Every structure is written in structure tokens, then in C-alpha cells.
Amino acid sequence: MNVFLLWACALGPVLIAEALLARYEVLAYGAGWRVPVTKLPEGVPYARGAAPDGPPDAYLVYLDGIGKRRVRDTRDGGQLVKAVLAGAPELRVLGQVQPYSPLAAPLADRPVWAWLRRRIGLLLFLHNVMQIFVADDHRYRPLCNRAVGSQIATQLTLAGYRPDSGTPVVLLSYSGGAQVATGAVEELHNQLRCPLLVITLGGFHNGANDLTHVEHVHQLTSARDRIERVGTWIFPQRWRLFRRSGWNRADRAGKITVHRLDPATHLGPTSYISPEARLPDGRSHLDRTTDTVIEIVRARRSAPAATDDPVA
Structure with missing residues (x-):
């Protein structure tokens, strides 16, 4: 019991600080106090794969889970993006978007966070978790959605995307990246007027965002994914009872297709992106x-x- 109280006393102030910091970024964006970052570090391309003059068959934007801290890192070392590029060279792929920063600023590159990362790495994950729950708050959701949607639109434009070109944009999201992907839909539609496809992989999201302007949502999931299942429990907008939520309206409109990836798990050596775990047909997860x-x-x-969604 004493150990529990000790942890509660230690984490309580940290969680409060994280919640305030997450809200500050949203408010700083909304008030125009700070301008979102658009330039990438030297040597990092705006996109990889097919050349923009063609155009490519589609632009694919990868939105990683809460482990995303900088432009280059992903939870699997970039293996999923590399595999998609190798298997579909006709796509133009972006993996540098900062889904948990309304200001598009890599968390691990900030001096204070770089110091903390070497000592309390858990704080980086808590920050991104808090950003998801801030995006769930109806008071901040419109600003969060506009900020990240605008960030993605800017990165797509810098990567060669032409508004009104008709080239599809695919938002491939892992875990909490699904909250970002579904929230970015309206702003992307407004700025680029592009056909939009959303793919969620173990998606953890609140189900509240409007999916009217999505052509289709593909939900990649597994019965052994406990984290995604928790999301369907804790967010009321994912419950069938809330018929007018964005997710349920899209479901009734026939816009959601479920793809089973059993027996994959959300994390660990048997996760969706594990190169070691094997299926009966010999393929890895x-x-x-x-x-x-x-x-x-x-x-x-x-x-x-x-x-557009005809279901009221």
C-alpha cells in the first residue's frame, strides 16, 4: 500500500504537468503565439517512393503511435514504412509527421525533454498519451484536429501534392495515431480537396470525429489486441448507443471494413509489425x-x- 501511495504521489504532479503542457501547445497554436514547424532536419526527405511528377498512384501518410518523439523514429525502426515502400513503389510515402504536437515540433529534440529523456524516459510517452486525451476533450478537439490536419496538408504539399489533383491520400495510423488520422480528415478535405482513405492498425481513438469526407475506413484489428479493445470501452462515442457519433454514422453508411489480423497483439514480439512472429503460411506478422x-x-x-455520408 505504501508503495502504491508513493507512486501516486510521484506520478500525480507529473500527470498534471503533462496535461497542462499538452493544453498549452493547443492554445499556443490557436492564439498564434507560435508558428508550426515546417522545415525538416537536413537529410530528411519530405517523402520517399514514387516521384511526385506522375503523379503517384497515392500519397500515404504514416501516423505512428504514442512512441513517436522525433521525425525519424517509429516504434519498429521504420520497418513498416520500408516494407510498404518496397512492396508498393508506386506510392509516395510520408513518415515524418509529428502526430502528437499541434506545433509539429519533435518532442525529443527540445532541450528540456532531451535532458528528461535520459533520466525519465516514461515522460515522453505520458506526454503523447495526454495529447490523445486533450484531442478527445470537446473544448480542444477542433483546434487539435485543425492543427494536425494543417500539418499533414503542409507536409503533403511540400512533398509534391497538388490540391484538386484527384490523387488519393491514405492515412495509415497505428494505435493512437488513429485519433490523429480521423481528426485530420476535415482539414485535409478543406485544404487539399483530396480523396481520403483511412487505415487504422490497432486504432485507439474516441470515435467522435466526423468522417463524412472519408471514402472508406479500413480497421485492421485482432482479437488479442487488448489496447484497441480498451478504446472501444472507455470512449462512449464508440458505443452503438451513440448513434450520431462520427464513427457510428460512418459504420451505418457502410464506410468501415474490418480486417482480422489474428493472432497479432498490439505490442511486443507478436505485434502487428513483428518481423519474427510467423503465420502458418510462413509470412511474418x-x-x-x-x-x-x-x-x-x-x-x-x-x-x-x-x-459524402448520407446517413443522419
């Missing part, structure tokens, strides 16, 4: 996830474009 993503994107070419 990473291979199957990559194949599924590529099949979804390529199938979109022959499918008719969806219209």
Missing part, C-alpha cells in the same frame, strides 16, 4: 500487415469513389 495495407490501397483504384 509484418509481412501480412504490409500485404494487407498494399492490397487495400491498390483495390481503391478499381473501386468507385464514395460519396
Whole structure:
């Protein structure tokens, strides 16, 4: 009991500080106190894969989970992005978006956080977790959605995307990245007027965001993914009872397709992106996830474009 109280006393102030910092970024963006970062570090391209003059079959934006701290890092060392690029060279892929910073500023590159990371690495994850819950708060959600949607639109433009070109944009999101992907839809539609496809991989999101302007949502999930299942429990907008939530409206409109990736887990050696865990057909979990993503994107070419959500 004493140990529990000690942890509670230690983490309580940290969580409060993190919540305030997460809100500060949103408010700083909304008030115009700080300008979002657009320039990437030297040597980091705005996109990889197909050349922008073509145009590519699609632009794919990868939005990582809460482990995302800087431009270059991903939870799997970039293996999923590399695998998609290798398997679908016709795509132009962006992996540098900072989904948990309204100001598009890499967390690990900030001097204070760099110092903390060497001593209390858990704080980096708590910060990104708090950003998800700030984005769930109806008071801050519109600003969060506009900030990250604008960040993605800017990065796509710098990568060669032309508004009104008709080239599809695919938002591939892992875990908490699904909250960012679903929230960015409206701003991307407003700025780029592009066909939008959302793919969630173990998606942890509140279900409140409007998906009217999404052609389709592909939900990659597994019965062994406990973290995604927690999201369906704790966010009321994911419950069928809330029929007018963005997620449930999209579901009734036939815009959501579920793809089972059993027996993958959310994290660990048997996760969706594990290169070691093997399926009966010999493929790794990473291979199957990559194949599924590529099949979804390529199938979109022959499918008719969806219209806006007609379900009230």
C-alpha cells in the first residue's frame, strides 16, 4: 500500500504537468503565439517512393503511435514504412509527421525533454498519451484536429501534392495515431480537396470525429489486441448507443471494413509489425500487415469513389 501511495504521489504532479503542457501547445497554436514547424532536419526527405511528377498512384501518410518523439523514429525502426515502400513503389510515402504536437515540433529534440529523456524516459510517452486525451476533450478537439490536419496538408504539399489533383491520400495510423488520422480528415478535405482513405492498425481513438469526407475506413484489428479493445470501452462515442457519433454514422453508411489480423497483439514480439512472429503460411506478422495495407490501397483504384455520408 505504501508503495502504491508513493507512486501516486510521484506520478500525480507529473500527470498534471503533462496535461497542462499538452493544453498549452493547443492554445499556443490557436492564439498564434507560435508558428508550426515546417522545415525538416537536413537529410530528411519530405517523402520517399514514387516521384511526385506522375503523379503517384497515392500519397500515404504514416501516423505512428504514442512512441513517436522525433521525425525519424517509429516504434519498429521504420520497418513498416520500408516494407510498404518496397512492396508498393508506386506510392509516395510520408513518415515524418509529428502526430502528437499541434506545433509539429519533435518532442525529443527540445532541450528540456532531451535532458528528461535520459533520466525519465516514461515522460515522453505520458506526454503523447495526454495529447490523445486533450484531442478527445470537446473544448480542444477542433483546434487539435485543425492543427494536425494543417500539418499533414503542409507536409503533403511540400512533398509534391497538388490540391484538386484527384490523387488519393491514405492515412495509415497505428494505435493512437488513429485519433490523429480521423481528426485530420476535415482539414485535409478543406485544404487539399483530396480523396481520403483511412487505415487504422490497432486504432485507439474516441470515435467522435466526423468522417463524412472519408471514402472508406479500413480497421485492421485482432482479437488479442487488448489496447484497441480498451478504446472501444472507455470512449462512449464508440458505443452503438451513440448513434450520431462520427464513427457510428460512418459504420451505418457502410464506410468501415474490418480486417482480422489474428493472432497479432498490439505490442511486443507478436505485434502487428513483428518481423519474427510467423503465420502458418510462413509470412511474418509484418509481412501480412504490409500485404494487407498494399492490397487495400491498390483495390481503391478499381473501386468507385464514395460519396459524402448520407446517413443522419
